[in-house]
Amino acid sequence: MPGERRRGMDHDIYPFSPLPARPPFRLPGGDRVAFFVLLHLEYWELLPPDDAYRDPRFRSEFGNYFPEYRVWTYREYGARIGIFRTLDVLAEFGLPVTVAVNAMAAERYRGLVAMLRDRGYEPVAHGISANRMVTSRMSEDAERRHIAESRDRLAQVWGTSPSGWHGQDFGATERTSRLLAEAGFAYTLDWANDEAPYWHNPDRSLVAVPAQPDWDDVQTHWHRRVPIETMPSLLGDAADRLLAEDGGARVLGIGLHPWMIGAPHRIRYLREALGRVVGRPGLRAMTGGEIASTFKDLPT
Numbered sequence: 001m002p003g004e005r006r007r008g009m010d011h012d013i014y015p016f017s018p019l020p021a022r023p024p025f026r027l028p029g030g031d032r033v034a035f036f037v038l039l040h041l042e043y044w045e046l047l048p049p050d051d052a053y054r055d056p057r058f059r060s061e062f063g064n065y066f067p068e069y070r071v072w073t074y075r076e077y078g079a080r081i082g083i084f085r086t087l088d089v090l091a092e093f094g095l096p097v098t099v100a101v102n103a104m105a106a107e108r109y110r111g112l113v114a115m116l117r118d119r120g121y122e123p124v125a126h127g128i129s130a131n132r133m134v135t136s137r138m139s140e141d142a143e144r145r146h147i148a149e150s151r152d153r154l155a156q157v158w159g160t161s162p163s164g165w166h167g168q169d170f171g172a173t174e175r176t177s178r179l180l181a182e183a184g185f186a187y188t189l190d191w192a193n194d195e196a197p198y199w200h201n202p203d204r205s206l207v208a209v210p211a212q213p214d215w216d217d218v219q220t221h222w223h224r225r226v227p228i229e230t231m232p233s234l235l236g237d238a239a240d241r242l243l244a245e246d247g248g249a250r251v252l253g254i255g256l257h258p259w260m261i262g263a264p265h266r267i268r269y270l271r272e273a274l275g276r277v278v279g280r281p282g283l284r285a286m287t288g289g290e291i292a293s294t295f296k297d298l299p300t
Contacts, residue, residue: 082262
């Protein structure tokens with residue numbers, strides 16, 4: 001209405017919607033928490049294109065010399081060593097897994113892709129490489145091509161087109177959600193502003209499934225330097241609270257990067273963290289796509 005004070009942040013990407021003002025999210029059987037694992041399979045280019053933009057939080061690692069093989073090989077460690085430890089732990093708990101895969105990782109780690117696909121894991125498009133974020137420096141056409149190329153190159157290797165999107169380092173523009181819907185994506189994992197799924201565009205074709213940075217290994221234990229020993233209590237305390245709260249079901253997702261969590265001195269804390277939550281009454285293990293589909297099937 002004219003003159004009405006605008007609510008929420010200064011953008012028109014989605015409407016502001018506080019939890020009590022919308023219908024509650026419901027899970028089958030009356031479960032209270034949808035728990036999902038977001039595993040990352042990424043490739044870092046040693047010599048990315050000149051117009052590539054990388055998350056500035058990582059730039060201090062490289063200093064003023066280039067290329068810096070030590071840092072790149074530490075990331076490659078995840079695909080050579082760390083992922084196998086991580087997969088062993090996930091298999092112990094029998095969890096469904098959502099895998100964020102960038103296009104170059106799919107093409108260069110085909111053996112790993114085949115292993116993940118054969119386990120029934122769900123692929124999510126994750127850009128072209130870990131060095132190329134979506135940013136507002138891109139034109140709309142360049143961003144549209146980036147999204148389509150990420151989707152198509154992953155689909156070519158995986159054998160099925162991904163229904164979900166997770167931008168590299170959460171990179172997005174004011175156009176991204178619209179372009180994702182145009183490209184046929186059903187859900188996005190880039191928005192941390194909620195604890196339940198919600199419609200992210202006016203025509204209700206794209207669902208935002210929250211992927212909270214607080215339960216992502218790199219965001220919390222690498223960037224913020226929260227001791228890795230706290231991982232079990234962080235995840236367990238979150239599950240305790242979400243299972244006890246009223247107002248509909250909530251989403252709890254843990255983000256895993258094999259180069260980080262797959263190190264020998266860290267992997268035990270993933271096992272302990274999952275032990276705090278998996279199998280608890282009221283907690284349902286799901287993939288990102290299952291969460292989005294459950295939300296879409298709710299009556300409006």
